[in-house]
Amino acid sequence: MIGGNVVKIHPSEITPEHIYLSRRRFLKGAAALAAATLAVAACGPEGSGPTAAPTAGPGLVSPSLPAPSAETDELGAALTSYEAITNYNNFYEFTTSKERVADLAKDFRTSPWEVQVGGLAGKPRVFGLEDLLEFEQEERIYRLRCVEAWSMVIPWVGFPLRRLLEEVEPLSGAQYVRFETLVDPEQMPGQERASFSWPYVEGLRLDEAMHDLTLLATGIYGKSLLPQNGAPVRLVVPWKYGFKSIKSIVKIDLVEEMPVSFWMASAPHEYGFYATVNPEVNHPRWSQATERRIGESGRMETLPFNGYAEEVAHLYEGMDLSQWY
Amino acid sequence: MVLGPWWRKNWLRVVVHAAAWVPLVWLAAQYAQGAFLVDPVREMTTFTGKTALILLVLSLACTPISTVTGLKMVVRVRRALGLYALLYASVHFAIFIGLDYGFDLGLLGEAIFEQRFVIVGFAAGVILLLLGITSTRGWQRRLRRNWKRLHRLVYVAAVLAVAHFLWLTKDPQEPLRYAALVAGLLLLRLPPVRRAASRLRRRLASRLERKERREPEAVTAPR
Ligand code: HEM
Numbered sequence: 118m119i120g121g122n123v124v125k126i127h128p129s130e131i132t133p134e135h136i137y138l139s140r141r142r143f144l145k146g147a148a149a150l151a152a153a154t155l156a157v158a159a160c161g162p163e164g165s166g167p168t169a170a171p172t173a174g175p176g177l178v179s180p181s182l183p184a185p186s187a188e189t190d191e192l193g194a195a196l197t198s199y200e201a202i203t204n205y206n207n208f209y210e211f212t213t214s215k216e217r218v219a220d221l222a223k224d225f226r227t228s229p230w231e232v233q234v235g236g237l238a239g240k241p242r243v244f245g246l247e248d249l250l251e252f253e254q255e256e257r258i259y260r261l262r263c264v265e266a267w268s269m270v271i272p273w274v275g276f277p278l279r280r281l282l283e284e285v286e287p288l289s290g291a292q293y294v295r296f297e298t299l300v301d302p303e304q305m306p307g308q309e310r311a312s313f314s315w316p317y318v319e320g321l322r323l324d325e326a327m328h329d330l331t332l333l334a335t336g337i338y339g340k341s342l343l344p345q346n347g348a349p350v351r352l353v354v355p356w357k358y359g360f361k362s363i364k365s366i367v368k369i370d371l372v373e374e375m376p377v378s379f380w381m382a383s384a385p386h387e388y389g390f391y392a393t394v395n396p397e398v399n400h401p402r403w404s405q406a407t408e409r410r411i412g413e414s415g416r417m418e419t420l421p422f423n424g425y426a427e428e429v430a431h432l433y434e435g436m437d438l439s440q441w442y
Numbered sequence: 443m444v445l446g447p448w449w450r451k452n453w454l455r456v457v458v459h460a461a462a463w464v465p466l467v468w469l470a471a472q473y474a475q476g477a478f479l480v481d482p483v484r485e486m487t488t489f490t491g492k493t494a495l496i497l498l499v500l501s502l503a504c505t506p507i508s509t510v511t512g513l514k515m516v517v518r519v520r521r522a523l524g525l526y527a528l529l530y531a532s533v534h535f536a537i538f539i540g541l542d543y544g545f546d547l548g549l550l551g552e553a554i555f556e557q558r559f560v561i562v563g564f565a566a567g568v569i570l571l572l573l574g575i576t577s578t579r580g581w582q583r584r585l586r587r588n589w590k591r592l593h594r595l596v597y598v599a600a601v602l603a604v605a606h607f608l609w610l611t612k613d614p615q616e617p618l619r620y621a622a623l624v625a626g627l628l629l630l631r632l633p634p635v636r637r638a639a640s641r642l643r644r645r646l647a648s649r650l651e652r653k654e655r656r657e658p659e660a661v662t663a664p665r
Binding site for chain 1: 480481483484541542543544546549552553556557558559560609610612613615
């Protein structure tokens with residue numbers, strides 16, 4: 118990808134730089150990203166690591182982001198394999214069996230796709246998928262911590278939600294953002310189960326939604342999202358449990374009141390609105406102290422705010438997070 | 443096919459003993475092949491847990507089935523089914539402490555005793571172990587009447603195992619099915635229900651007999 122006189126370096130030799138670059142990237146945003154991509158591109162062949170994405174399958178989200186630019190997150194944890202990420206999914210719209218989502222979702226239609234963005238907005242608007250891809254796409258390597266105490270490290274592609282919200286101009290009354298997943302039981306057989314109340318709804322406080330880490334994702338490993346991962350567009354909020362990161366979004370509303378999420382409605386004593394990753398606040402029925410990193414053996418300790426405390430802890434100053442779980 | 447007298451009496455036992463090993467062999471083969479792609483620990487934990495629960499429920503079903511059908515050989519596999527439930531629960535526990543927690547005692551204390559769903563699963567496992575140890579003829583003789591009382595704890599183990607399943611999942615649909623099964627089996631143990639069941643059997647049996655006398659070939663004809 119770069120001229121022939123580049124010395125080939127084994128990936129393990131350049132890991133420290135990767136870590137450094139990936140930390141910088143999510144702290145400094147797009148500018149650092151461009152530099153990181155270039156620097157890494159100059160270092161070696163793309164996708165040479167053990168976690169390289171398969172070549173067949175969905176197309177690239179953006180020609181400038183062909184593959185993960187690093188092999189680890191900023192803490193040095195290895196990326197989870199593409200195979201694992203795309204075959205182990207909690208997506209109750211299809212089934213409650215994590216291993217079966219990929220198969221049941223394979224014919225899910227993601228195009229054409231529209232996302233209605235409105236509510237308390239000065240310029241409400243419907244965004245087609247093409248419009249969403251017009252926003253400059255960048256890579257973000259995030260840890261994903263499921264409330265079931267397993268986790269992955271995922272190289273997302275997408276753009277900060279903030280940029281979309283700024284486009285529709287939130288009005289002063291807007292305090293929260295409410296998201297909705299598509300309802301289509303014909304394509305999503307899990308929605309025929311009446312024991313849950315569809316659509317899947319999630320919400321963020323406006324300042325959480327405007328935070329630079331909060332991403333609207335359109336891809337993984339440089340490729341367009343597959344249906345089982347929430348195609349064509351989903352939320353990623355890395356410091357909260359995975360269920361907050363709502364998939365296959367069709368509606369985003371700026372609202373005044375705190376939305377009632379899918380899980381809050383289904384088990385109010387177990388799932389709250391904030392759902393920040395917190396090893397000190399257990400789920401009523403199980404511990405959140407440790408987690409199993411998919412692809413690795415044994416357990417690791419769960420970090421406060423999933424390791425993003427430095428960036429987000431200030432959002433919750435003065436709040437008792439064991440109350441606001 | 444004509445079976446010898448030993449086979450006619452014992453075929454169910456042979457089937458149970460052969461079938462009970464199938465899940466374990468299958469699990470070992472899958473593990474050896476690396477067939478559990480993404481989260482082998484979880485897949486193996488849930489697989490062995492589910493097998494233990496199914497065997498436990500089957501063992502509980504033996505007495506009612508034999509009450510209703512009058513087939514004595516069903517009761518004769520009850521103990522084996524219970525012991526196989528203990529076997530799978532032990533493998534389940536071994537995976538939990540070994541593969542999942544890497545024998546890390548610091549983590550395990552909290553993992554077992556501070557998670558509601560594990561406490562009840564653990565209690566169920568302890569009961570199964572106790573019943574397994576005392577399942578021999580020797581213990582039966584030693585404990586006399588108390589043996590029967592002690593072994594009624596198997597219902598407590600079943601209820602705890604179902605609670606364990608209910609409390610570990612976000613989706614109660616499947617554990618609720620097991621809850622209904624166990625509740626039904628418990629109901630069948632209540633003396634009035636039990637008497638009604640054996641009356642029903644006797645009535646069925648005598649009707650069958652009468653029918654047989656009147657029209658012998660009709661019994662085997664499809665209904
Ligand atoms: C001895 C202590 C026990 C421990 C520490 C234990 C622990 C666990 C754990 C960690 C899970 C998996 C949770 C998950 O990741 O989904 C589980 C699932 C399960 N366990 Fe246990 N367990 C114990 C005893 C038992 C016993 C005695 C039974 C039944 C007789 C049992 C039946 C089950 C069942 C049915 C499941 C769920 C399977 C599924 O999700 O499909 N467990 N147990």
